[in-house]
Amino acid sequence: MPDALRQFKAEIFQALAHPTRIAIVELLREGEVSAGAIVERLGLEQANASQHLAVLRTKQVVSYRKEGNQVFYSVRHPLLLEVLEIMRQYFHAHLTESLTMLNEMSQQVPVVEGDKR
Amino acid sequence: MPDALRQFKAEIFQALAHPTRIAIVELLREGEVSAGAIVERLGLEQANASQHLAVLRTKQVVSYRKEGNQVFYSVRHPLLLEVLEIMRQYFHAHLTESLTMLNEMSQQVPVVEGDKR
DNA sequence: TTCGTATATTCTATAAATCGAATATACGAA
């Protein structure tokens, strides 16, 4: 694979490599959300949110639309949401795996079954 | 979504947020590859490769198996390869989009059709 | 024009990632 393509992919991953930005993109699953609503619903500082949005814009993860005073953001391509969806599956698989291992390591103290917090 | 989950996802993305590590993971699509073979086939410095492998190990992207002198790496979960596959599709969609836009912007100089380099 | 709201940018300090060089460890063979 050409190096430019790897570079491109790396930049997308990097754009997603921060909990706040993941939260933003997942919020945008619903559709367009204004910058202000993002700030409010995620409880972010305005400047900080704006910086993270700048990263997402620069790396082409989101697009935006100005309407009067406000700026509405949306995810640029549904495939990116699919990536997050797979990560969700991966997390689930990963967690299951870990629990299974724990179970095998300590048969006498089942982790999954008695898990009533 | 709980913050721990976002943190987890962010770490996976970060593990993939480097061209060299993407190259490594894509090389591992074939199956197990030794550290030495990774170094050789990607033309990396030994220490540098080892550092990137450490990142992939730490973030749970790869697993490894020691056999005598060598260490064989493999991707820990097929879902992670699926993520890369989607990125490939995204890249293609993205590229197509850009070319279409270029085309629309300069009708008199078609970009796609006359592209014989 | 002036004011107020929404958003972006710049600045500074701090933390984290990256690289190459050097060194360390693990292991099989002699």
Add this chain to the structure above:
DNA sequence: TTCGTATATTCGATTTATAGAATATACGAA
């Protein structure tokens, strides 16, 4: 044990990312 190969780790320098504070810009309303 000593040697050689494969791999990992540590170190120091440089770059990049991040947060918060302060400031700037854009735009609609008065």
